[in-house]
Amino acid sequence: MAGEKRSQDQDETARTVLIDIEGTTTSISFVKTDIPRAATPTTAMAMAMPMAMAMAVVRAIPTHRPDVCGKASIYTVEFHGGLLSSRLGGVPARVFGKSPPPPPSPSCFETLFPYVRQNLKDYIETKWEDEEFKQDYEKLKEQAKKDENDKLDGFVAIIGDKPEEEKDSLLKNVLWQMDSDRKTGALKQLQGHMWREAYKTGAIKAHVYEDVPKALESWKNDGRKIYVYSSGSVEAQKLLFGHSIHGDLLKYFSGFFDTEVGAKQESDSYKNILSKIDDQPSNVVFLTDVVKEAAAAKEAGLSTVIVVREGNAALNDEEKIMYTTIKSFLDLTFQTSTKRQKLETTNEKIDKDTTDVSEPMDTSEDVEVPDINDPNIKKNEDVKKETESEGTECLKNQMSQDTSISSPQKEEPMAIEKDPSNSEQKTPIAEAEESVVKPKDMNEDTNNSSGNAEETVKDDTTLLTTKKSDQIVIPEKTEENLDTVTTEIVPTANKSLDVSISESISKSENTPTSSEEKIKDSTDIAKDIKVESVDKTQVADNDKKDDIEPQSQNCDNTTADKLKECLTAEKDEKEEKESKIVSGKSENENVTKNEQEEIKNVEPIAVDLAENGETTQAAVENITVTEMEATTSTTDVKKEVTTPADVSAEKSLETVAKTEKIDEKTSQETEETMVTDAEKRENETTKQETKDEETVKEENVVDTKDKNIVDSEKQKLNGTAQNGNTDVPVLDDKLHSNGLNEGPSKETTSEEAAAQNGEPESSSESSAESIKVKKVVDSTVVEGAGEPDVVPPVVVAATS
Numbered sequence: 001m002a003g004e005k006r007s008q009d010q011d012e013t014a015r016t017v018l019i020d021i022e023g024t025t026t027s028i029s030f031v032k033t034d035i036p037r038a039a040t041p042t043t044a045m046a047m048a049m050p051m052a053m054a055m056a057v058v059r060a061i062p063t064h065r066p067d068v069c070g071k072a073s074i075y076t077v078e079f080h081g082g083l084l085s086s087r088l089g090g091v092p093a094r095v096f097g098k099s100p101p102p103p104p105s106p107s108c109f110e111t112l113f114p115y116v117r118q119n120l121k122d123y124i125e126t127k128w129e130d131e132e133f134k135q136d137y138e139k140l141k142e143q144a145k146k147d148e149n150d151k152l153d154g155f156v157a158i159i160g161d162k163p164e165e166e167k168d169s170l171l172k173n174v175l176w177q178m179d180s181d182r183k184t185g186a187l188k189q190l191q192g193h194m195w196r197e198a199y200k201t202g203a204i205k206a207h208v209y210e211d212v213p214k215a216l217e218s219w220k221n222d223g224r225k226i227y228v229y230s231s232g233s234v235e236a237q238k239l240l241f242g243h244s245i246h247g248d249l250l251k252y253f254s255g256f257f258d259t260e261v262g263a264k265q266e267s268d269s270y271k272n273i274l275s276k277i278d279d280q281p282s283n284v285v286f287l288t289d290v291v292k293e294a295a296a297a298k299e300a301g302l303s304t305v306i307v308v309r310e311g312n313a314a315l316n317d318e319e320k321i322m323y324t325t326i327k328s329f330l331d332l333t334f335q336t337s338t339k340r341q342k343l344e345t346t347n348e349k350i351d352k353d354t355t356d357v358s359e360p361m362d363t364s365e366d367v368e369v370p371d372i373n374d375p376n377i378k379k380n381e382d383v384k385k386e387t388e389s390e391g392t393e394c395l396k397n398q399m400s401q402d403t404s405i406s407s408p409q410k411e412e413p414m415a416i417e418k419d420p421s422n423s424e425q426k427t428p429i430a431e432a433e434e435s436v437v438k439p440k441d442m443n444e445d446t447n448n449s450s451g452n453a454e455e456t457v458k459d460d461t462t463l464l465t466t467k468k469s470d471q472i473v474i475p476e477k478t479e480e481n482l483d484t485v486t487t488e489i490v491p492t493a494n495k496s497l498d499v500s501i502s503e504s505i506s507k508s509e510n511t512p513t514s515s516e517e518k519i520k521d522s523t524d525i526a527k528d529i530k531v532e533s534v535d536k537t538q539v540a541d542n543d544k545k546d547d548i549e550p551q552s553q554n555c556d557n558t559t560a561d562k563l564k565e566c567l568t569a570e571k572d573e574k575e576e577k578e579s580k581i582v583s584g585k586s587e588n589e590n591v592t593k594n595e596q597e598e599i600k601n602v603e604p605i606a607v608d609l610a611e612n613g614e615t616t617q618a619a620v621e622n623i624t625v626t627e628m629e630a631t632t633s634t635t636d637v638k639k640e641v642t643t644p645a646d647v648s649a650e651k652s653l654e655t656v657a658k659t660e661k662i663d664e665k666t667s668q669e670t671e672e673t674m675v676t677d678a679e680k681r682e683n684e685t686t687k688q689e690t691k692d693e694e695t696v697k698e699e700n701v702v703d704t705k706d707k708n709i710v711d712s713e714k715q716k717l718n719g720t721a722q723n724g725n726t727d728v729p730v731l732d733d734k735l736h737s738n739g740l741n742e743g744p745s746k747e748t749t750s751e752e753a754a755a756q757n758g759e760p761e762s763s764s765e766s767s768a769e770s771i772k773v774k775k776v777v778d779s780t781v782v783e784g785a786g787e788p789d790v791v792p793p794v795v796v797a798a799t800s
């Protein structure tokens with residue numbers, strides 16, 4: 001299944017991928033952990049191990065193998081009674097069971113950070129008089145002075161009147177920095193120089209996950225640009241990829257960035273990168289394992305994907321909801337913009353009808369960004385306010401009608417979001433509706449007060465959780481809706497957004513998901529979305545307005561009672577549809593297929609949880625998300641941005657369901673509504689050609705996501721998924737959580753256990769299990785719809 005999807009998606013074009021190193025491409029995070037040096041079994045390790053390995057007695061033995069790796073140590077891990085192969089502290093573990101250990105591997109295991117720790121003293125002694133080292137030393141002393149002034153906890157000064165004292169204090173200072181996972185340029189420069197020698201001598205080789213070279217090759221062949229952004233020095237980055245266990249991988253990269261552009265958890269850093277690569281944020285996907293980095297990137301307008309690897313910090317439920325995650329680079333696919341062409345055509349029609357509608361999907365570059373101050377937008381906002389009062393039914397109707405695209409004149413209900421009072425009084429459904437409508441406002445009001453943002457956020461959250469079905473129902477116009485939603489979600493003020501999100505969740509869904517992190521994430525996502533939308537989706541916003549308007553029009557005069565009635569009726573219909581949906585996606589798939597063929601232009605960013613079976617609700621949610629994204633496909637940027645958000649939304653929904661926070665009735669209703677909407681869409685699609693494209697998108701989304709996605713997500717949430725992200729217990733949750741790569745010795749995670757069970761760490765297989773992210777990085781439709789190579793997306797990979 002996964003392979004098929006990939007092959008289908010391979011047609012898609014992407015632009016730029018920005019990659020983080022540690023934890024995404026490499027397992028440095030493992031290496032840097034404090035590997036138990038005691039040759040005796042470590043009870044603590046065993047205790048910290050996942051249940052799968054609870055029966056195993058672990059014994060880590062650092063083995064000095066100068067014959068193979070010079071001074072680098074290989075840590076041999078014995079699992080007595082265990083059957084799993086795993087990695088410990090970043091070092092591939094060898095499973096001996098009760099049998100004698102197998103012959104030593106001829107290859108050196110990655111031990112970058114341990115190598116520094118173990119060889120630092122000798123290095124200082126040996127290089128003390130070298131000019132390069134002197135420079136490194138001076139830089140470290142400068143950093144030490146700064147740290148002292150900053151009164152950092154545990155600060156270790158570099159002092160001494162005598163060389164021996166200096167050497168000793170320097171050693172301690174460096175080790176302290178590493179213990180703290182400092183990312184100082186001084187430390188990274190020294191480390192890079194130490195690794196350089198190690199690489200040259202063959203003492204170490206850079207571990208790179210198996211899927212990475214494959215993905216790099218694929219992306220490169222597709223014409224995408226790939227950059228690296230790591231806290232490690234550029235020199236160290238090049239050394240790493242130039243000396244990987246898979247050979248020299250430097251040919252795949254177009255550039256490297258380190259903290260010279262700024263810290264990885266600061267949005268300005270990503271803006272600097274965009275400036276240097278001369279690319280639009282919407283064209284760039286940032287892959288990282290650190291949520292805070294993803295948040296920063298999103299804030300800069302980049303699309304983000306969290307790469308879940310063994311040893312990476314585990315995402316909490318909120319983060320899982322808010323961020324798209326993959327377990328393998330191969331899970332990341334770039335959809336073609338073929339659909340965009342259709343969308344464009346549709347948009348053209350719409351434009352003719354309505355002047356506001358602008359180009360749909362294509363890359364932000366192609367898309368003309370409407371002025372945020374555009375009076376039309378304000379009008380839309382006002383409309384939104386009206387629509388806010390409207391009930392969910394309206395939303396549903398809107399969704400089902402798909403008229404959003406066809407009905408160009410519809411105004412966006414963005415203003416509603418701005419009105420906090422309205423949102424508060426509104427019912428959850430109404431909130432959800434509002435959220436949908438509101439997004440545009442957010443875009444427009446990127447600078448708006450937090451209050452508005454909060455409302456919007458809430459709405460968005462609600463939609464994601466409870467009204468996803470509605471979103472699903474939304475046809476291509478959903479693009480607009482989606483865009484608006486995402487845009488809406490994007491709160492101008494982070495705080496407000498966060499708050500609103502949390503509130504919305506708690507209120508509408510009764511789910512206690514209002515954690516700061518979640519809020520932040522959502523906020524980040526929203527921000528990202530906003531940025532993109534603002535830059536590129538203005539047209540889409542207009543479209544969205546149109547889409548939204550129909551709903552609002554239908555519901556403008558409807559009272560809460562009416563809404564309830566409508567909802568009830570819709571629910572009934574949806575229930576029937578749901579039964580269909582639940583039973584199988586066949587119907588949806590069939591429709592989707594047909595529509596997809598016709599409307600391939602619609603790009604579903606949906607995240608597919610491949611293997612894991614998910615509940616229908618979850619599936620519905622996923623589908624909805626996808627649709628949302630698809631709708632946003634009008635602008636590539638939107639899609640990309642929305643993708644994470646959508647995913648997160650889906651996840652959030654799932655999470656809610658899992659937590660049982662959301663009432664079963666509510667969830668069922670949403671599902672039903674979703675189904676009903678989908679069906680309605682189909683019907684509408686067949687009826688209206690114009691709407692067909694939109695419906696097709698929705699259907700496509702449904703197809704791509706499949707039931708499996710929902711099931712998998714649910715399983716993940718429940719922790720039942722075999723390889724679900726949730727199951728991937730990061731040995732040290734703290735690792736990476738703060739951008740810290742180093743940490744205490746890691747314990748085997750559930751993922752490791754899975755790996756031990758014969759599952760490749762980053763193999764495509766694992767990816768199948770993992771969530772498949774189908775993000776529409778960019779829409780090359782303009783450039784040449786259907787031609788993947790034409791528009792290469794930029795891929796930024798972070799290795800942390």
Ligand SMILES: CSCCC(=O)C(=O)COP(=O)(O)O
Binds near residue numbers: 112231233237739800
């Ligand atoms: C260039 S390989 C070494 C990477 C490194 O030293 C590091 O600290 C990575 O940190 P990041 O914040 O990029 O995860």
